[in-house]
Amino acid sequence: DSGVTQTPKHLITATGQRVTLRCSPRSGDLSVYWYQQSLDQGLQFLIQYYNGEERAKGNILERFSAQQFPDLHSELNLSSLELGDSALYFCASSASPNPGNEQFFGPGTRLTVL
Amino acid sequence: GESVGLHLPTLSVQEGDNSIINCAYSNSASDYFIWYKQESGKGPQFIIDIRSNMDKRQGQRVTVLLNKTVKHLSLQIAATQPGDSAVYFCAEPLGTSYDKVIFGPGTSLSVIP
Numbered sequence: 011d012s013g014v015t016q017t018p019k020h021l022i023t024a025t026g027q028r029v030t031l032r033c034s035p036r037s038g039d040l041s042v043y044w045y046q047q048s049l050d051q052g053l054q055f056l057i058q059y060y061n062g063e064e065r066a067k068g069n070i071l072e073r074f075s076a077q078q079f080p081d082l083h084s085e086l087n088l089s090s091l092e093l094g095d096s097a098l099y100f101c102a103s104s105a106s107p108n109p110g111n112e113q114f115f116g117p118g119t120r121l122t123v124l
Numbered sequence: 125g126e127s128v129g130l131h132l133p134t135l136s137v138q139e140g141d142n143s144i145i146n147c148a149y150s151n152s153a154s155d156y157f158i159w160y161k162q163e164s165g166k167g168p169q170f171i172i173d174i175r176s177n178m179d180k181r182q183g184q185r186v187t188v189l190l191n192k193t194v195k196h197l198s199l200q201i202a203a204t205q206p207g208d209s210a211v212y213f214c215a216e217p218l219g220t221s222y223d224k225v226i227f228g229p230g231t232s233l234s235v236i237p
Binding site: 054055058078100116 | 169229
């Protein structure tokens with residue numbers, strides 16, 4: 011158990027809809043990272059927050075957004091969903107702003123868009 | 125450019141044998157690499173890392189070798205066990221502050237009992 015929690019575990023929705031994925035980092039970790047894992051794209055970095063502020067951006071679509079709250083939990087919002095958004099979404103956390111070897115991954119949320 | 129790739133998508137190994145998982149990278153300036161293990165239904169888990177000032181680093185039953193001349197690294201698992209069955213990713217933190225991590229496509233290791 012990494013100490014990172016993600017909810018929900020599974021999510022099934024329809025195209026055009028909007029969903030919110032939630033992540034609670036390990037106790038004391040200030041950084042939260044979001045990744046998308048799909049069969050054709052592999053594990054892709056989306057975005058990082060550190061202590062409430064956006065720190066780094068990866069291959070995140072404009073339809074996706076994220077935020078980190080004062081209690082350090084984070085939410086990833088996915089809107090206007092398309093079939094291709096079906097994937098596993100992982101959250102990871104670390105104590106420092108640099109991912110390096112301190113990154114701990116949650117169990118993921120499996121999103122299915124029908 | 126940002127590219128981290130693996131030579132083989134799948135690898136089957138007999139229990140007790142050694143496993144070798146390979147990874148190639150394209151940026152000669154790359155200076156830090158990480159290996160992750162992802163078991164079925166779980167998120168990736170850090171195994172071992174290596175910086176470019178080293179050629180070899182050993183952990184518990186794992187060894188990572190870095191060949192900067194040919195831009196290649198490998199993960200060696202000694203006495204492979206059924207619990208080693210997983211997908212293994214090489215990853216490279218990028219940016220001046222290692223702001224983001226680029227993952228390779230992964231190699232699926234199956235251990236035959």
